[in-house]
Amino acid sequence: MSRRPSEEFLAALVVTAVEHGGYGWFTVTDFQCPQDDPEGTYAVIDAPDSDLRRTRIDPRVMDKGLAIIRRATGRLPDVPTPPDHPIYHHRDTGEPLYISHGQRHKILLAARRDDAGQLDIVDALAVLEIALFGAVLCT
Numbered sequence: 001m002s003r004r005p006s007e008e009f010l011a012a013l014v015v016t017a018v019e020h021g022g023y024g025w026f027t028v029t030d031f032q033c034p035q036d037d038p039e040g041t042y043a044v045i046d047a048p049d050s051d052l053r054r055t056r057i058d059p060r061v062m063d064k065g066l067a068i069i070r071r072a073t074g075r076l077p078d079v080p081t082p083p084d085h086p087i088y089h090h091r092d093t094g095e096p097l098y099i100s101h102g103q104r105h106k107i108l109l110a111a112r113r114d115d116a117g118q119l120d121i122v123d124a125l126a127v128l129e130i131a132l133f134g135a136v137l138c139t
Contacts, residue, residue: 004063005063005066005111005114006038006114007038007039007059008038008114008116009110009111009114009115009116010038010059010060010062010063010066011033011038011039011041011059012116012117013059013062013116013119013124013127013128014033014041014042014043014057014058014059014061014062014124015033015041016116016119016120016121016123016124017043017057017062017121017124017125017127017128018031018043018045018057019121020121022045022047022125022128022138023121023125023138025047025049025050025138026045026046026047026052027045027046027047028043028044028045029044029045029046029054030042030043030044031043031044038059039058039059041058041059042056042057042058043056043057043058044056044057045057052132055132057128061128061131061132062124062127062128062131064131065126065127065128065129065130065131065132066107066108066111066127068090068091068097068130068131068134069088069097069099069104069107069108069126069127069130070108070111071091071092072088072089072090072091072097072099072104073088073089073091074087074088074089074101088101088104090134090135093134095134095135096135097130097134097135097136098135098136098137099126099130099136103122103123103126106118106119106123107119107123107126107127110123125138
């Protein structure tokens with residue numbers, strides 16, 4: 001997937017990720033989802049148990065997470081990896097993303113098809129966490 005997902009897709013990921021307050025690891029302190037302007041969709045989250053204080057989540061943040069997932073590598077030269085179970089790593093840092101092959105495939109396929117309806121809150125939170133932390137840590 002070389003093209004950027006649509007603003008509608010990215011805005012839907014924002015909405016899905018902030019539903020239910022990230023299963024408790026953050027609270028939403030501000031939210032906007034204009035019907036006619038997906039680029040204007042955003043949420044401000046506060047996560048008291050982390051460094052995230054009043055962090056703005058918008059389509060650009062979700063696009064960053066998708067780009068990291070898309071560019072992830074399943075093999076690193078010095079890291080033993082079972083051949084049937086790749087462990088995806090951040091291409092730039094080498095850090096593990098803690099995302100499964102199945103979840104990565106599901107997220108990238110939905111992005112390629114521009115169909116955010118195929119993703120649930122766990123998938124949207126994975127994209128958000130990878131954008132914010134460089135790995136899935138909370139879900």
